[in-house]
Amino acid sequence: MVSTLNTNDLIGSLARQAGSGRVAGPRGFNTVLIVAALCSFTISVALVLAVFGVGPDFAAGHHAPLIYKIVSMLMLSAGGLLLASRAALPGSGRLTLMALLPAAVLLAFRAATDQSGLSVLGAETISVPGCILAILIASVVPLTILIGVLRLGASTRPALAGAIAGMLAGALGAAAYSLACKNDGGMFVAIWYPLAVLLVAALGAVIARRALAW
């Protein structure tokens, strides 16, 4: 009986806070999420240009491979944004892998039609680890910002929400890094970019198990 009374007291004190919540609601949350993604992408681009400089494609006005890289990673980011919003807002829709399909199709299309004959392993021996490491570095700030934004929501599956935040951060970091990347092979981009994104997703999942619990 005592605890029932306590629950009534609790309800009374919660009810007195009516109307004091974040009035912006889910729409406000989505706005914050998109602005945060844009900001972290900008920071990532600035970091990439400062650390790695502009890649040869960009300097030579040779844009096609660069555009494929950036567009596919931005498409992946768009899918990630949709999933991140759903993961943070309970009852707002299914977490469907279909959101990632457009980016996957574009990467596969580029890999299948690439006639350049460039190696899967890139131009230099350190190309693969170098690119993966660079994408990881470019994704740190986006991941931190995005996990912070997801804390404003209510993730009911924290690790999964963190993996999605990591995927989004990795895609933004990879899009930013394409400006500096020297490797244009279709297979190279289709294999190693997504792998780097997956690593950031795994990192996000690990961090979020605690960071997104509430």
Next chain:
Amino acid sequence: MTVREDHWAAAMRAERRGDAAAYEVLLREIAVMLRRLIRSRLARAGLGVEETEDVVQEILIGLHGKRHTWDAARPFMPWLFTITRYKFIDASRRLSREAKRRVNLTMEEMTEIFEAPIEDPDRTLSDIDRYLADLPQGQRQVVRALGVDGATVRATAEQLQTSEGSVRVSYHRALRRLMAKSQRENAP
């Protein structure tokens, strides 16, 4: 179901306009529903149903803190159940962790149990004598007859040449006295 959906969604919208009364009614109704749900879920999971009220309160606090994440254009019940599910899983993990800690028997505890002195029955008897010695004569006779020798109330009354009622009264007074004494002695 749809009546409740509409009713609760309307109350959630009223909360956003600052309607504390509507929100309080909503929380009370949700608490009633949760109490039933959580009790049965805890029982099914083999966890203590006495934790029900705590879990209900955790869910209420959780939904209150995250109420801005409900989209007023969407159904309320799926949102509520997603939050409830998350908080229940959280609570049941904590409860089973605590249960494990309670039953966990370490090697040291085992050793302590085996090495503990076995209680001496004679000593226990002398304890009884020591306690009984403090009682007034009449009460001591009653306790010895009923509690130690195991005689019936009627036999005791006949033996002490008194009524059954007064045997019962003395017995209860004596027990109260013994209880108080033992609590005094065992207090830290």
